[in-house]
Amino acid sequence: MYDQPIQIQRLNPPWCRNIHCEVLRLDQIHPVVSGNKWFKLRYYLADAKASGCSTIATFGGAWSNHLVATAFACREAGLRSLGIVRGEAPAALSSTLRDAMAYGMELVFVSRTRFHQKDEIKNGFGQEYFWVDEGGYGIRGMEGAAGILDLVPENNYSHIICACGTGTTLAGLVQASAQWQHCVGITVLKGHTSLAAEVNRLVVETNKQNRFTVVHDYHFGGYAKHPPELLEWMNDLWRQTGLPTDIVYTGKLLFAVKDLIQKQFFDSGDKLLIIHSGGLQGNRSLPEGTLEFS
Numbered sequence: 001m002y003d004q005p006i007q008i009q010r011l012n013p014p015w016c017r018n019i020h021c022e023v024l025r026l027d028q029i030h031p032v033v034s035g036n037k038w039f040k041l042r043y044y045l046a047d048a049k050a051s052g053c054s055t056i057a058t059f060g061g062a063w064s065n066h067l068v069a070t071a072f073a074c075r076e077a078g079l080r081s082l083g084i085v086r087g088e089a090p091a092a093l094s095s096t097l098r099d100a101m102a103y104g105m106e107l108v109f110v111s112r113t114r115f116h117q118k119d120e121i122k123n124g125f126g127q128e129y130f131w132v133d134e135g136g137y138g139i140r141g142m143e144g145a146a147g148i149l150d151l152v153p154e155n156n157y158s159h160i161i162c163a164c165g166t167g168t169t170l171a172g173l174v175q176a177s178a179q180w181q182h183c184v185g186i187t188v189l190k191g192h193t194s195l196a197a198e199v200n201r202l203v204v205e206t207n208k209q210n211r212f213t214v215v216h217d218y219h220f221g222g223y224a225k226h227p228p229e230l231l232e233w234m235n236d237l238w239r240q241t242g243l244p245t246d247i248v249y250t251g252k253l254l255f256a257v258k259d260l261i262q263k264q265f266f267d268s269g270d271k272l273l274i275i276h277s278g279g280l281q282g283n284r285s286l287p288e289g290t291l292e293f294s
């Protein structure tokens with residue numbers, strides 16, 4: 001999907017202090033398709049093709065990066081796609097769902113209650129679909145995410161940091177990193193206490209399990225919650241560094257990096273690789289003009 005080398009951006013505003021910060025700009029892979037989603041989906045698509053399935057089916061909300069990425073990736077791979085969307089069909093579709101449809105995804109809306117009964121939904125659709133879990137959680141997703149570090153020519157970072165939803169991306173980074181490196185996941189869900197266990201379940205090399213830290217302090221009230229303090233920070237960061245972030249994942253990730261540096265979570269001279277996992281398309285849910293970039 002991308003022919004340019006992925007940019008690694010040095011960040012050097014005053015809050016970085018004596019910590020060397022670099023950002024892997026997966027957001028630049030595609031304006032709508034989240035960088036990490038693209039990696040997580042690769043092997044699911046390959047498996048679907050190998051098993052002779054022509055349609056990938058998966059789940060998501062109205063602003064889901066995962067749904068639109070699945071729609072796009074399937075089109076590129078010559079597969080059909082079906083999206084099960086949480087909530088009744090609205091009068092006007094979100095830009096995300098419009099994009100997903102434009103990429104050829106068929107959408108089926110289900111009530112919030114029904115949405116959580118995933119097995120029943122799957123059974124109702126029958127055998128010809130290849131189901132991918134919400135957010136691409138699973139071993140194959142982890143294996144795909146492990147490929148993210150192949151983009152980094154000189155991986156000499158003491159820490160690799162990413163935002164976490166399902167933790168699949170973090171698991172891939174743990175799997176692909178060296179023994180002396182430490183991975184840090186910033187969860188964007190409130191009270192997601194099972195996340196570390198869910199990550200460990202995907203890290204197949206047992207000697208690499210637990211070689212990461214999950215930080216729970218930067219969800220800003222919960223999934224997709226974006227208080228004014230977060231939006232202000234995202235605009236500040238943009239002015240300071242030219243780095244655009246999204247309200248669900250990467251704005252919170254970068255805030256966490258800044259705050260953890262201030263709290264001396266890292267040691268002087270540490271070198272951080274911050275994974276910008278994309279997600280910028282979700283900012284379209286905000287009223288126009290909220291952010292100074294888009």
Ligand SMILES: *Cc1c(COP(=O)(O)O)cnc(C)c1O
Nearest residue numbers: 065165166167168169277278279
């Ligand atoms: C989905 C997503 C994540 C979370 O990835 P997980 O592998 O589910 O933890 C992070 N950042 C962005 C931009 C995403 O779209």
